[in-house]
Amino acid sequence: MNSIFDKILHRNFHLEISLTGFFQNIFFIFIVLGVLGIIFSKTTFHGVLNLIFTFVVGGIWITEIGSSFLGILLIMIHACTIAIFFLFTIMLIGNEEEHEFKINFSKKLSAFSFLKYFEISIYSTVLFLVFYYLPEQIETRPWAGISFEKTSEFFMIAKAIYEDNFIVFQCVALILLVAVVATGLLVRKEESKTFSIEEQINHISAVELIPNINNKLNKFNDKNKTQTKTQTQIQAQNLKKEKEKKIGYGIEDR
């Protein structure tokens, strides 16, 4: 019986010390720290910054293994574009602090309330046991032993995509197209009006296309005219009153 527990018990632990392994472990530690930073960040903005950090470290790790193309792509797509998506949404929504996430560990650890978080440890241990017995070892590049005329990275990836997995590639392209159409439909407002192409071609002015603007402009001009009239009338009345007063005083003096 080769169960999971037998494999774990009879597992031979090898501790290999080398430069590549050392650097890989450093990158792994940084990636795990970045993920922990996402979990324990106060705001979503700090979480996005930690996400960028993890993806950049992951890209550097992949470039160190040997596939610089994939590493740069990971940094470009994940750390640049997707992180900017997140930052734009934070700009729209606002960076609110999560006060509910703060935990008073002194109070929590004093009582038996830590049993609430026991389920986390159960799930994490089960997942760890399921995945731990899988062997891991990196030896050489995957395209090193294959004899082709062009053994470059790009050529091999292109061959794998366009010849071996062409249907999967087309499915991914369809998913992207559906996502683009869906985003356009979701963002579109129902009240938005569209101009006809014929009117645009015939060089009709933009004011004629919207009749409400003319009405609003006329009303605005009428209001201004009435205001000016009233002001002039008031000024004329004041002048008349002043003249009458002067004449009156003059009569009294005489």
Add this chain to the structure above:
Amino acid sequence: MIGKLIFILGVNLLLFFSRRINLLKIMLGFEILFLIPNIIFIRKSYLFKDITGIAFVLMLFGVVAAETAVGLILFALHFRKNTNLSIESLTKTGEDEWHST
């Protein structure tokens, strides 16, 4: 080892820590979960000397971009209506709609 650890952390973020945080953090958890197959595919392609793992990583990049675009726009539309991105707002709206119907 790294894939397993990050997978565990991502699942924890989605399942347990997401009860207290907003929906954008859940999207970040999805991003972490999508990083794991990338790492595992790359490592196994080096292990078995097969290029298909790296080809599938390239395809996963496209899927992740589509997922984030649609998810973030859905959350933005939800924020327009409710001015809140907590998970409680999702449940409340669902209950209200259910009772109204």
